[in-house]
Amino acid sequence: MRLYNRSFLAIALSACCVSAFAPSKHQHATKSAVSQSSAAQSTFHSPSFLTNNLRNNFQLSVATSEICASSVTRPNDIANPWEVHKFGGASLADAGLYRTVGELLITESSGRLMPADDSEDGEQKHSGPIPTMAIVSARAGMTDQLVAVVDSALLDMNAAESALTKAVETQLSILKELAPPTITDEIEERMLKDAKDILSVVQSLRMIRSVPPSVMEVVTGFGEIWSAQTLYAYLKHKGVATAWLDARDVLIVRSEKANAGLGDKGSSSSTGGVTPLYVESALKMEEWWNGVGKKEGVNSEDIPPTEAPIVIATGFVATSDSGVPTTLKRSGSDYSATIFAKLTDSARVTMWKNTDGVYTADPRRVPEAFSIDSLKYDEAMELAYFGAQVLHPSAMEPCIDGNIPVYVRNIFNPDFKGTVIQGRCASLSETNKAGKVVNWRSKQGEIPIKGITSVDGVSLLTLEGASVIGGAQVAERFMGSMAGAGIDVLMVTQASAESSITVVVPENMGQAALRAAQSTFELELSRSNVNGISLTDKSLAIVAIVGEGMALQSGVSATFMSSLAKANVNIRVIAQGSSERQVAVVVDGDDASRALRAAHMAFTLSQTMVSVTVLGATGKLGSALIRQLNEQRESLSKKMNLSICVNAVSSSKKMIMGKDGKCLVTTSDVNEMLDSDEATGLDMHALTMALKADVNPHRVVIDCTNNDSVADYYAQWLNSGANVISPGRKAGAGPMDRYKEIREAVSSNSVEWQYESSVGSSLPVLSTLRDLLQTGDDVQLLRGCLSGTMAYVFRTMDENTSFSEAVRQAVEKDFAENNIREDLSGVDAARKVVVLARELGMDVSVEDVVVESLLTDEIRNKEYTGTREEINAAILEDLKSLDEPMLKRWKEESDNGRLLRYKFYVDVATGICQCKLEGVDNKDTLYRLRDNENLIAFETSRYTTSPLIVKGAAAGPELAAAGMFADLLRIGRGFSAST
Numbered sequence: 015m016r017l018y019n020r021s022f023l024a025i026a027l028s029a030c031c032v033s034a035f036a037p038s039k040h041q042h043a044t045k046s047a048v049s050q051s052s053a054a055q056s057t058f059h060s061p062s063f064l065t066n067n068l069r070n071n072f073q074l075s076v077a078t079s080e081i082c083a084s085s086v087t088r089p090n091d092i093a094n095p096w097e098v099h100k101f102g103g104a105s106l107a108d109a110g111l112y113r114t115v116g117e118l119l120i121t122e123s124s125g126r127l128m129p130a131d132d133s134e135d136g137e138q139k140h141s142g143p144i145p146t147m148a149i150v151s152a153r154a155g156m157t158d159q160l161v162a163v164v165d166s167a168l169l170d171m172n173a174a175e176s177a178l179t180k181a182v183e184t185q186l187s188i189l190k191e192l193a194p195p196t197i198t199d200e201i202e203e204r205m206l207k208d209a210k211d212i213l214s215v216v217q218s219l220r221m222i223r224s225v226p227p228s229v230m231e232v233v234t235g236f237g238e239i240w241s242a243q244t245l246y247a248y249l250k251h252k253g254v255a256t257a258w259l260d261a262r263d264v265l266i267v268r269s270e271k272a273n274a275g276l277g278d279k280g281s282s283s284s285t286g287g288v289t290p291l292y293v294e295s296a297l298k299m300e301e302w303w304n305g306v307g308k309k310e311g312v313n314s315e316d317i318p319p320t321e322a323p324i325v326i327a328t329g330f331v332a333t334s335d336s337g338v339p340t341t342l343k344r345s346g347s348d349y350s351a352t353i354f355a356k357l358t359d360s361a362r363v364t365m366w367k368n369t370d371g372v373y374t375a376d377p378r379r380v381p382e383a384f385s386i387d388s389l390k391y392d393e394a395m396e397l398a399y400f401g402a403q404v405l406h407p408s409a410m411e412p413c414i415d416g417n418i419p420v421y422v423r424n425i426f427n428p429d430f431k432g433t434v435i436q437g438r439c440a441s442l443s444e445t446n447k448a449g450k451v452v453n454w455r456s457k458q459g460e461i462p463i464k465g466i467t468s469v470d471g472v473s474l475l476t477l478e479g480a481s482v483i484g485g486a487q488v489a490e491r492f493m494g495s496m497a498g499a500g501i502d503v504l505m506v507t508q509a510s511a512e513s514s515i516t517v518v519v520p521e522n523m524g525q526a527a528l529r530a531a532q533s534t535f536e537l538e539l540s541r542s543n544v545n546g547i548s549l550t551d552k553s554l555a556i557v558a559i560v561g562e563g564m565a566l567q568s569g570v571s572a573t574f575m576s577s578l579a580k581a582n583v584n585i586r587v588i589a590q591g592s593s594e595r596q597v598a599v600v601v602d603g604d605d606a607s608r609a610l611r612a613a614h615m616a617f618t619l620s621q622t623m624v625s626v627t628v629l630g631a632t633g634k635l636g637s638a639l640i641r642q643l644n645e646q647r648e649s650l651s652k653k654m655n656l657s658i659c660v661n662a663v664s665s666s667k668k669m670i671m672g673k674d675g676k677c678l679v680t681t682s683d684v685n686e687m688l689d690s691d692e693a694t695g696l697d698m699h700a701l702t703m704a705l706k707a708d709v710n711p712h713r714v715v716i717d718c719t720n721n722d723s724v725a726d727y728y729a730q731w732l733n734s735g736a737n738v739i740s741p742g743r744k745a746g747a748g749p750m751d752r753y754k755e756i757r758e759a760v761s762s763n764s765v766e767w768q769y770e771s772s773v774g775s776s777l778p779v780l781s782t783l784r785d786l787l788q789t790g791d792d793v794q795l796l797r798g799c800l801s802g803t804m805a806y807v808f809r810t811m812d813e814n815t816s817f818s819e820a821v822r823q824a825v826e827k828d829f830a831e832n833n834i835r836e837d838l839s840g841v842d843a844a845r846k847v848v849v850l851a852r853e854l855g856m857d858v859s860v861e862d863v864v865v866e867s868l869l870t871d872e873i874r875n876k877e878y879t880g881t882r883e884e885i886n887a888a889i890l891e892d893l894k895s896l897d898e899p900m901l902k903r904w905k906e907e908s909d910n911g912r913l914l915r916y917k918f919y920v921d922v923a924t925g926i927c928q929c930k931l932e933g934v935d936n937k938d939t940l941y942r943l944r945d946n947e948n949l950i951a952f953e954t955s956r957y958t959t960s961p962l963i964v965k966g967a968a969a970g971p972e973l974a975a976a977g978m979f980a981d982l983l984r985i986g987r988g989f990s991a992s993t
Contacts (some may be wrong), residue, residue, distance in 0.1 A: 152237025581711025771977025802969020
């Protein structure tokens with residue numbers, strides 16, 4: 015092994031030196047081939063073409079049983095076939111995780127209980143031992159460390175040597191924790207010699223002043239080699255029949271991009287055009303099995319019948335068909351696993367991750383995402399193409415060819431079944447033969463999509479107005495320019511007559527794509543035969559929904575687009591794959607997370623989550639609302655599939671917000687939360703910024719403050735896509751300019767401003783008025799009583815109960831405003847009148863309402879100090895001076911068979927609005943007004959013989975909170991309806 019590694023390094027160094035100093039005709043040919051490959055790659059990036067291309071390739075591939083000897087595929091005559099397990103770097107970050115992986119492999123190789131349905135007698139039986147192969151990546155961070163060694167060697171050899179020493183020492187320290195020196199000494203010696211070889215290679219880089227891809231690939235591959243030996247040492251220490259396999263000894267590949275290097279970190283779109291040569295690899299596999307396998311004891315009849323061999327193979331690395339060490343590019347260990355699964359005719363491949371399988375969306379961006387039970391290969395490829403960290407699309411080819419199921423499971427939760435990927439989706443022609451088109455919502459319980467994913471950091475390149483050239487030429491030349499420049503084209507859209515075309519490209523390729531297109535159409539641009547070629551200057555993102563169930567089901571795209579519209583997400587480009595398995599849109603990068611969550615909720619992949627901010631949460635209204643939300647939380651979840659997430663609350667001085675927009679753990683005791691260390695001083699600007707940053711598309715601010723300075727923020731919140739509920743009347747009856755600004759924000763952003771509770775508390779006053787107007791009725795007059803406080807006072811007051819005493823009782827029952835003078839002066843009723851008048855289209859302000867105040871100027875203008883309770887007590891004391899005149903007025907009306915009522919009028923014809931105290935006889939609808947009731951009579955062109963009346967209890971925080979709750983549910987139903 016030592017000599018083999020050295021020869022690899024020598025070959026790599028030799029190849030890089032020839033490349034650096036003496037380009038040959040062969041190399042020019044290679045470059046041309048690479049350019050041609052790039053053209054193919056551009057087409058390959060169409061997801062539907064990707065699927066069809068793989069389907070065709072698979073038909074030409076060689077079946078596993080034809081190339082692998084049975085001595086390999088059924089080792090030691092064990093009844094069970096091989097199973098392959100792949101572990102990424104995150105699963106091998108430290109000695110503890112290596113142990114976890116080792117124990118997991120021992121458990122898996124010992125077999126499992128089979129389902130009772132699989133046995134003839136219906137009883138559960140044990141499978142028996144299972145030959146096991148583990149494909150391992152480098153330890154977490156090791157590949158980056160080795161890349162740094164190579165890069166730093168160009169500038170500072172001491173720094174390179176220091177970085178390499180650190181990388182090796184870290185690996186050795188893990189190794190020594192896992193096994194005794196009798197096992198580790200030999201491995202340590204090999205690692206140290208490997209390090210010397212690496213240094214000898216990177217030292218030569220200073221001579222050529224560049225880093226050839228072949229050198230980078232061979233050096234970084236040692237991370238996997240060291241990792242495999244480390245895990246092998248632990249298993250050997252545990253007495254397991256095990257061996258480690260250097261994939262460069264077995265895996266032979268051909269690469270269409272021999273000089274492409276490692277590829278981008280974290281990329282899941284391709285494996286760099288690497289094609290495994292199965293016949294050659296199978297022969298090498300058999301040679302290894304009969305050589306090293308026998309020597310290590312994994313290919314031996316001496317293994318007890320209750321045990322099976324465990325082979326640890328290196329991921330990522332391979333050897334080219336010309337004998338040069340290479341890699342399967344970044345994240346290529348997935349590909350290694352599926353290639354080895356095909357070589358060994360495995361029964362399954364398990365990809366061990368740190369999540370419970372493949373999720374419906376990225377859980378970091380969509381907290382409601384959950385694990386998918388099963389996927390078809392085609393669905394998984396579409397998800398991977400559009401950014402989901404599933405598998406490389408190419409990495410699924412070996413499994414598709416052999417119909418090998420791929421399991422994605424959690425290394426930290428091995429008991430969870432995870433996601434299984436197996437089977438092909440029906441072709442479009444097969445689907446079209448299946449039946450008629452139906453709306454997806456008609457299939458109760460069936461969701462047409464499997465997942466939602468995204469690709470961040472993309473740009474739009476658009477060629478406009480090329481009709482003079484001719485459509486066919488435009489498309490051919492434009493796409494040819496992209497292919498010639500090696501640009502990855504992710505999506506394509508074309509205008510009518512093919513005179514304009516837009517492609518979606520990675521943001522880091524945007525300028526190169528622009529230059530390529532400008533160069534191709536240079537003459538046409540100079541002659542104005544092409545209007546222009548433009549590149550977006552803002553980072554964009556692709557958001558895609560994926561699922562086999564979309565075909566022949568109407569309403570899927572409508573649901574998707576509607577959910578984005580409701581979330582105030584602008585769509586820049588739309589494309590649907592010809593397979594009808596995916597629909598993709600391009601949106602602003604800042605809106606990507608909001609779009610993902612909106613779409614996820616739209617297809618009921620999760621409950622409709624509503625993020626709620628409650629301002630004035632410690633007051634009577636806010637406290638009552640939060641109490642009701644908590645009481646109804648479970649009911650909302652079951653009956654409406656609606657989840658209310660209170661993620662911010664405030665008092666008049668302090669506020670607390672859930673971290674990263676998450677729900678507050680408890681909202682039952684707001685005062686306790688606001689007294690905690692996590693609370694901060696009330697900062698409306700910071701709260702507004704947090705509201706804008708919340709990626710939940712369904713956001714609602716409930717303002718229980720009735721404060722003018724808070725109402726000033728309404729337009730900002732609405733313009734950011736949030737909805738507002740305001741039980742107070744400062745916004746609805748406030749300055750007309752602000753009112754119009756709020757109204758404009760509502761209409762411009764498809765959001766809602768609900769303030770039903772600002773007029774009639776929990777009574778449907780405004781909704782009734784809107785229904786009348788929207789159905790074409792002509793509302794002529796509104797009249798009645800809008801003050802629960804006034805209703806109670808004049809229902810209670812008599813010869814035995816004074817005016818001031820009746821007011822005191824109303825205050826005790828929480829019917830009155832915090833400042834009871836607003837009730838008694840008629841100002842509160844006047845504000846309600848203004849809200850109603852504005853709904854009728856009248857340009858009215860509070861100053862325009864004729865108001866009769868029940869207070870003297872002295873009481874109305876007096877400055878009271880102290881707590882709220884002390885102020886109210888002082889006012890009540892002063893009200894005693896009104897007891898006698900109010901009793902006199904009461905007697906005058908009573909003697910004439912009338913009762914005192916505080917009445918309002920809105921006369922549309924005359925434009926007169928007024929609030930006044932007057933006597934009503936028993937023919938008036940207000941005569942029988944009870945306690946804290948409100949009553950509104952609608953006189954319209956339809957209701958001529960008798961008015962339409964809305965009447966009921968409407969005073970007190972519980973009823974007002976119920977009104978706000980109803981407003982919230984109206985908005986919530988709108989969210990659900992949009993999905």
